[in-house]
Amino acid sequence: MNQITMATAYIMLLRRDMILAYRNRAEFANPPLFFVLVVSLLPLGIGPDSALLAKVAPGLVWVVALLATLLSLDSIFRSDFEDGALELLLVSPQPIAVLVLAKITAHWLVAGLPLLVFALPLSLMLYLPISALPVLIATLVLGTPVLSLLGAIGVALTVGLRRGGMLLALLVLPLYVPVLIFATSAVQAAATGLPVSGQLAIMSAMLILALILAPLTAAAALRISLN
Amino acid sequence: MNKLPVDTRRDAPGLEVRGLACTRNERRLFADLNFSLSAGDALLIDGPNGSGKTSLLRLLCGLGLMDAGKICWRGHDVDDYRAEYLADVAYVGHANGIKLDLTARENLQFARALGHTGSASTATEALAEVGLAGFADAPCGKLSTGQRRRVALARLFVLEACLWLLDEPLTALDACAVLRFEALLRAHLDNGGLLILTTHRPVDLGRHEVKRIRLSA
Numbered sequence: 001m002n003q004i005t006m007a008t009a010y011i012m013l014l015r016r017d018m019i020l021a022y023r024n025r026a027e028f029a030n031p032p033l034f035f036v037l038v039v040s041l042l043p044l045g046i047g048p049d050s051a052l053l054a055k056v057a058p059g060l061v062w063v064v065a066l067l068a069t070l071l072s073l074d075s076i077f078r079s080d081f082e083d084g085a086l087e088l089l090l091v092s093p094q095p096i097a098v099l100v101l102a103k104i105t106a107h108w109l110v111a112g113l114p115l116l117v118f119a120l121p122l123s124l125m126l127y128l129p130i131s132a133l134p135v136l137i138a139t140l141v142l143g144t145p146v147l148s149l150l151g152a153i154g155v156a157l158t159v160g161l162r163r164g165g166m167l168l169a170l171l172v173l174p175l176y177v178p179v180l181i182f183a184t185s186a187v188q189a190a191a192t193g194l195p196v197s198g199q200l201a202i203m204s205a206m207l208i209l210a211l212i213l214a215p216l217t218a219a220a221a222l223r224i225s226l227n
Numbered sequence: 228m229n230k231l232p233v234d235t236r237r238d239a240p241g242l243e244v245r246g247l248a249c250t251r252n253e254r255r256l257f258a259d260l261n262f263s264l265s266a267g268d269a270l271l272i273d274g275p276n277g278s279g280k281t282s283l284l285r286l287l288c289g290l291g292l293m294d295a296g297k298i299c300w301r302g303h304d305v306d307d308y309r310a311e312y313l314a315d316v317a318y319v320g321h322a323n324g325i326k327l328d329l330t331a332r333e334n335l336q337f338a339r340a341l342g343h344t345g346s347a348s349t350a351t352e353a354l355a356e357v358g359l360a361g362f363a364d365a366p367c368g369k370l371s372t373g374q375r376r377r378v379a380l381a382r383l384f385v386l387e388a389c390l391w392l393l394d395e396p397l398t399a400l401d402a403c404a405v406l407r408f409e410a411l412l413r414a415h416l417d418n419g420g421l422l423i424l425t426t427h428r429p430v431d432l433g434r435h436e437v438k439r440i441r442l443s444a
Contacts (some may be wrong), residue, residue, distance in 0.1 A: 012340035016329070023328045084322025091288050092341040093314040099341075227292045 009094040010102045017106035020079075031072040032114035038064045039122045050127040057126035058136065058187035065115045065140065066147065066176050070169060072111040073151040076103055077159045077222070086159075090226060096219035104152045104215065112144035128191065135190035135200075139183035142203040149214035150175045156221035179206065241265045241421050242287075242390060247296035249282050256282055257442055260296070266389075266419040269412075269432050273425075274442030280425040281321060281394055283442070287423065288318040288392050300390075314343035317388035319396055323379035327368035331359060331378045334367060338382045345387035353384035358407060373399040380408065383415075391415060393424040 021028045042060060043053055080086040080103075089099050119140055123133060154172040158164030186199035241264050248258040256279030264270055272280045285291035287298065289309060298305045305312040325334045335350035348356065354363050357377040367375055376399045383391055391412075397405050409431050416422060416435045424430070430437075 009341050012337055016326070016333070016337050019333070020326060020328050082322075083326065084320055084324035085326060087290055087320055087322065088318070088324040088338070089341070090290060091313060091316065091318045093310045093312075093343060094341055095310070223292070226290055 006094060006098050009092070010098050013089075013099055013102035014106050017103060018109065021106065021110045028072070028075070028110050031068040031111050032118060034071060035064055035068040035115055036118050036122065038067075039118075040125065043126065054127040054129065054191065057123055057128040058132070058184045058191070060126065061119055061123055061136065062139075062143075062180055062184050062187075065119070065144065066173075066180060068115060069111060069144065069147040069151060070172065070176075072107070073148075073155050073168065073172065074165065075111075076107045076148075076152050076155045078155075081159045081226075086222070087226060090222065096222065097215040100152065100156070100218045100222065101215040104148050104218075107152070108145050108148040112148055115144060116140045128187075131193070132187055132190040135196050136187045138200060139186050139203060142200065142207050143179045143183045146179050146203075146206050146210045147176060149210040152218040153214055153221055156218040156225060158225075159222070160225035179203070182206075241268070241301060242423075243299040243302075244287075245297045245299070247283075247286065247298070248294045249279060249286060249291065250294050251279070251282055258295075260440070262438065262440060264421050264423070264438070266421065267416050267435060268438060269416060269422040269424070269435055270438045270440065271424060271426065271430070272440050272442065275444045278442040278444045280442060283440075284318070284320070284392050284394050284423065284425060288316055289313060290318075315388050316390045316392060317342075317383045317386045318392045318394075319379050319382065320394045323375050324382075325367050325375060325378050327375075328366060330364050330366055331370070331381075332363040334378060335381055335385050339385040342386040342388070344385065347387040348384045350381075350385055353381040354378070356384050356411060357381045358404060373401055373404065376400060377404060383411075389419065390421045391423070393422070393426075395425055395427070397426055397428050397430070 039061060046052065046056070077086060080089070090096055092099070116137065119136060120133065123136055128136065151172050154168050154175075157171065158168045161167065182199045182203050186196040186203070189196045189199065243263040245261055247260040249256045260283070262270065272283055274280055282291055286293050289305065289312070300308070300312045300315065303311070329337070331354055332350045335353055339347070339350060351363055354360055357380055359374060359377050359381065362370060362374065367378055370378065380396060396408065400408060405428075412422060412430070413433045413435065416432065
């Protein structure tokens with residue numbers, strides 16, 4: 001197998017998914033909108049106490065980011081499964097894992113990247129210390145791709161089921177817990193002036209591990225789902 | 228894309244299936260199925276609804292997992308040479324597999340990028356083959372059911388595949404399109420292609436011998 005066709009296949013699938021996302025932008029705007037709405041509504045419920053808001057800000061931003069991702073996960077394979085395009089991806093001579101990685105990349109660009117952009121103004125609104133902002137962004141840069149990668153495994157397993165939504169959450173949320181713990185602990189440490197290199201190193205390790213293993217696992221899961 | 232070594236092409240029959248078995252929902256659909264096809268051969272899979280025609284086609288293109296048996300392509304087990312085998316296969320299933328938000332041309336260009344193309348037709352040429360020349364830039368969501376089916380069938384021409392696996396290819400096609408498509412099937416067989424299809428309608432493949440497998444419910 002030569003790498004040129006593999007790279008072409010990756011780029012073409014990514015391009016196709018981005019075009020589809022653009023033509024269905026109303027549908028894909030939902031998860032980031034959910035993120036913005038929930039994060040901006042919570043201070044109204046909690047009250048304007050700046051010390052309290054600053055304390056809960058890291059956990060708040062991350063929990064909502066996690067739920068927003070969960071909301072959009074199903075779109076990775078659902079529509080391709082329903083119109084038969086997924087079958088054709090599996091029947092193509094390209095390695096399935098490469099195609100799966102392209103779909104995950106597209107999902108992150110559409111659902112993960114906007115969270116990063118919106119997290120900045122929202123965390124300022126929550127009185128998160130400016131010194132902790134770079135760390136929050138770093139955890140989102142390292143963490144949101146992991147959410148997409150791990151989520152793809154869950155979606156690949158449940159895409160053949162008619163109502164896989166609840167099962168998907170049960171499968172995926174436990175896998176998200178380590179990301180949540182290390183990300184929020186890093187931001188809290190940064191807010192109090194403590195070193196954060198340990199948490200960030202572990203998150204980088206999670207990203208590398210997920211990047212290598214998740215596409216292979218999701219590809220195997222898809223073959224079972226479509227059997 | 229690598230092709231299988233050329234020397235094995237001549238002696239070994241194109242496709243050889245030995246002892247294939249398939250079970251669905253704890254029901255045995257077929258067992259110990261044997262057949263072989265060589266260049267220019269067509270195989271018609273026949274049988275009542277639910278007899279496993281689609282399951283058989285899905286096994287042949289590697290989508291289904293088989294219980295027992297072996298599929299060899301040009302003398303090689305396809306499990307060991309998945310990419311090389313699939314580079315030679317074009318599959319049109321029950322679902323069209325086209326994205327309704329993309330234009331016909333975009334759909335075919337994408338299909339072309341994924342497969343082994345070589346000297347295959349471009350998207351525009353393939354659409355002309357199936358009689359959709361004027362619809363290249365129309366979103367597939369705006370096409371009729373029969374026209375969508377034709378876009379799906381046009382995928383056969385953007386890939387340089389010699390084994391065509393077609394699941395009910397004639398559904399939703401009008402009489403004129405059926406005649407046109409039969410001519411394209413005959414041309415494929417004339418060029419030494421192989422064809423396996425399931426259909427409930429009679430298909431006229433001219434001088435080519437049509438093997439038949441009848442699955443029982």
